Amino acid sequence: MDAxxxxxxLTPEGWTLLGSLPPYDERQAMKTVTSLRDRGVAPDLAAAVVTQSRLRARARAKFGDFADGMLFTADGLEQATRLLVAALHARRYLSAGVTALADLTCGIGADSLAFAGTGLRVVATDLDEATAAIASWNLRHFPEAEVRHGDGLALDLRAERIDGLYADPARRTGGGAGGRSRRIVDPRAYAPPLDAVWALRETVPAVGIKVGPGIAHEGLPDDAETQWVSVDGDVVEAGLWFGPLAPEGPGRSALVLRTFTDEDGKEHTLSRTVRGDDDAPEVGAVGQYLYEPDGAVIRAGLVGQAAAELGGRLVDPTIAYVTTDSPADLPSARPAEPAGAQAPIATGYRVLDTMPFGLKRLKAYLRERGVGRVTIKKRGTAVVPEQLRKQLVLTGTEEATIVLTRVAGNQQVLVVEPLGAA
Known part of the structure; x- marks a missing residue:
């Protein structure tokens, strides 16, 4: 964003103008800009407030009602930590006894909001001047937080009496005017590079680094807990936690979070952490039930651990589907009594039928059963669901769920229904 x-x-006029806009509607965006300009609002300000309105609407998924008092950039919002997950980051530092934390790459200030909100003294830095200014605005209600425009790696950690470090390195290239940013996969191309942040643990042992969930297992530091996090089935991040921030010791783990609202309108979050050595699980024939482990469990390479907990086996040594002969004892994603309940680590299905994959065979099977709408899940196959759906040419009134995958090395179709479905 231009300074x-x-x-x-941030003038009273601009802030009041932003607050006066109706809920964002993409279909009305251009009409809103035109209306503002007709009222004498400068074109650049009119476009800016409508852009902020659009970003706030998107941000509600991460920040809830807090989004209405914040400012954003498109890339900053894309990388920003969800408030739910940021609160868990803050809990790690508090549990480790940290009192003063440096957020080395604060972006729009999402994590620093959670850190300061729990009483930690925060020094937040960002190399981009406009982004640092936005972070300052978003943290304006927290005297515990100080935002600086500059290089966090240049902080004198001892002089600042910092005893905890956090970094969320930039993982996207700038898209330019009207362009689209591109995700960076190689950690060496992060800004700053991971190696530069890792080195700081020699000065401050309590170091946490947020990384992309697609980070490879090869090259992960041996002295860190690497934890993949999912929220409602969406793998949102991985984190590297060093020293006192990893009380369970180094290794890989998965944190599964499920959110829901009860009948009284109260929001709840269920969690479950999966750890352990991923021993080679048993592989066998498809049973009566199929389970898909949560994405964080899969990314952490803990499918074998999930299979053991589910009391099942893999359908193929290279595929993250677990099968059982009887239903596994999984907790509900919406328990009647949420207190103390845990999040389920897998989604379950009842297997209705199996067959070798073949378009003609599958079309005939679904047509005979009057299927007109089909949910297609896949793992370990090159089939594109959207293309397959068009090729099936279904016209019936029934619904079906099919799983395209490998079973013992062969392409198979599993006809399933979600557990709990009528």
């Missing part, structure tokens, strides 16, 4: 536009947004 001049940001300064206009």
């Amino acid at each position: 001049a536009i940001l300064s206009k947004l």
